[in-house]
Amino acid sequence: xxxxxxxxxxxxxxxxxxxxxxxxxxxxxxxxxxxxxxxxxxxxxxxxxxxxxxxxxxxxxxxxxxxxxxxxxxxxxxxxxxxxxxxxxxxxxxxxxxxxxxxxxxxxxxxxxxxxxxxx
Numbered sequence: 001x002x003x004x005x006x007x008x009x010x011x012x013x014x015x016x017x018x019x020x021x022x023x024x025x026x027x028x029x030x031x032x033x034x035x036x037x038x039x040x041x042x043x044x045x046x047x048x049x050x051x052x053x054x055x056x057x058x059x060x061x062x063x064x065x066x067x068x069x070x071x072x073x074x075x076x077x078x079x080x081x082x083x084x085x086x087x088x089x090x091x092x093x094x095x096x097x098x099x100x101x102x103x104x105x106x107x108x109x110x111x112x113x114x115x116x117x118x119x120x
Contacts, residue, residue, distance in 0.1 A: 001039070002036040002037060004036055005035040005036060006034075006035045007032060007033070007034050007035075008032070008033045008035075009033075010030050010031035010033055011030070012027070012028055012030055013026065013027055013028075014028045031047055031050055031055075033047040033060075044059070044060070045060040046060065083109075084108070084109035084110055084111055085109045085110075085112070086102055086103075086110075086116075087110065087111075087113075087116070089115040091112050102116065
């Protein structure tokens with residue numbers, strides 16, 4: 001027959017209050033966690049959470065394997081969107097003289113990677 005090793009309250013903070021000038025936590029017991037020792041010597045835990053509509057029982061299971069440390073993926077900063085300008089179809093920037101052919105005709109700049117508009 002399993003032996004109870006310890007019983008612990010499951011407590012949450014539901015706010016704060018002042019008492020004699022000190023700020024204290026307002027605590028509420030919402031359940032119980034029980035640690036048992038099985039006949040074979042292994043320990044296990046189960047508990048119960050209490051709520052306004054009843055209670056829920058749960059078991060805590062031992063982790064069977066250790067997880068590798070979670071590695072945060074390296075996020076490289078987003079490259080800024082290219083500004084509209086006067087570009088050749090291959091993405092190179094037109095000289096001021098080359099761009100003037102478009103400006104003089106009232107053609108607005110376009111985004112890099114877009115072919116220059118035809119004008120006739």
